[in-house]
Amino acid sequence: MSEGKTPDAGRRSERSHQAILKAVVELVGEMGYARLTIEAIAARAGVGKQTIYRWWPNKGSLVLDAFAALMGDTAPLPDTGDVVADMKLVLRATAAELCSPRFEVPSRALTAESQLDPALAKQFVDTLLRPSLEVTKERLRVAQRAGQVAAGVDLDVAVELLVGPLFHRWLLRTAPLTPEYADTVAEYALAALRPPGTSGSAG
Amino acid sequence: MSEGKTPDAGRRSERSHQAILKAVVELVGEMGYARLTIEAIAARAGVGKQTIYRWWPNKGSLVLDAFAALMGDTAPLPDTGDVVADMKLVLRATAAELCSPRFEVPSRALTAESQLDPALAKQFVDTLLRPSLEVTKERLRVAQRAGQVAAGVDLDVAVELLVGPLFHRWLLRTAPLTPEYADTVAEYALAALRPPGTSGSAG
Structure with missing residues (x-):
């Protein structure tokens, strides 16, 4: 979040970030980890695939972050x-x-x-x-x-x-x-x- | 085994039975339960599919029998x-x-x-x-x-x-x-x- 964004862009980023994490947890429950795709996550979260790839290198790291957020x-x-x-x-x-x-x-x-x-x-x-x-x-x-x-x-x-x-x-x-x-x-x-x-x- | 078979047929049955159970355990380990098929089991055990269906109504009951045999x-x-x-x-x-x-x-x-x-x-x-x-x-x-x-x-x-x-x-x-x-x-x-x-x- 400290990449010199404007406050509005920062808030939008944060909303996208949360929407992605929530989508991941929902979709892992619905389809399992193996069949989960970045496409499905992007569609559910209402963001572009590039937004996801900008923050996470791969599916594994994204799922771990999503579960970390879930567990608190x-x-x-x-x-x-x-x-x-x-x-x-x-x-x-x-x-x-x-x-x-x-x-x-x-x-x-x-x-x-x-x-x-x-x-x-x-x-x-x-x-x-x-x-x-x-x-x-x-x-x-x-x-x-x-x-x-x-x-x-x-x-x-x-x-x-x-x-x-x-x-x-x-x-x-x-x-x-x-x-x-x-x-x-x-x-x-x-x-x-x-x-x-x-x-x-x-x- | 008490269906009025001859002793030889009984022994062949028993060998097929054991081969099927062994194949199931191997294949569950290799491909998981979900992707396991009766075809794959029959091929690995060297028996016909009908031999399997004669003894087990479905995949679930067969896998449970195979694990029961494994566990002793x-x-x-x-x-x-x-x-x-x-x-x-x-x-x-x-x-x-x-x-x-x-x-x-x-x-x-x-x-x-x-x-x-x-x-x-x-x-x-x-x-x-x-x-x-x-x-x-x-x-x-x-x-x-x-x-x-x-x-x-x-x-x-x-x-x-x-x-x-x-x-x-x-x-x-x-x-x-x-x-x-x-x-x-x-x-x-x-x-x-x-x-x-x-x-x-x-x-």
Whole structure:
């Protein structure tokens, strides 16, 4: 946006930019990643193909940007001092997002394509997934310093213990992702990570 | 096989049957589920299309049978009396299977297709996945009776705590599925499920 444009041109650019990102997410949900074309995106967004190529070198980079916009910023997680309560909030929000139509359909399409396209999968993980896992890991690191998580815990595994069950249930559609389910997973996972001799356990 | 065939015809049938199942798994890995055709399967297996249609009403039922054969029988899990040791064995075996080429490529293709085809996904889960989750749940139920898992634990969530992290790591390719990783997940998950007041914890 800092290419010496007039304010009006800047606003038009911004509107086109947003329209393109929105079109990408819609179309990935409707037709999947593989069949998505720059032509279809341009038509849906009401812009010329050259406008798209000016900002993105290829379809992959555009789709990643669109999903980054969909997922929003990775802000630090809540820290009330109670890691179990905080992780319940986080997992409830994750469950709600996974099940919201605007997120679910395009996310399943991208997950499907990632199975067939390891390069896309790697970009998706590095750009979108890993930052989100990192903020969870950072919250657990704070809990570890506060003595709520055992000193020797492998925090990468700890994160997977929290998000893995939700992801398994969502992706394989084995059962509903309810808020109560999110709470139970948070309770069990944090019980696993508790320092020896501290109270509480699942069940 | 009990249609009054001669022994020779029975053996030929069995060979054709196995050749078809093998061809299906290979071709799902090579071209994905969506582009798979009965013609391609027949050609690869060296049988006529009618032979296939005689045994399977459609592509979906054939692919499910082929994956059932690939995955083998769902035998009860080991029970040495030590649920942590037993689950380490099970998760190590699961990790090794997920990463073996004969299993990984077709499984990713089927997982991808399941995201786009909820009916196929449901059949896959009901026929193949749920029986495998059930034997894990049954092993945990035995541990619950033996006092190694807390009485109030939701065993469905417990199973997801064990398999969810491996599945998340495998599907998203975030890190290698090593035997040590499988051990750590088993230790953490079982620590979460332990009855109050019993010893041990992660880390």
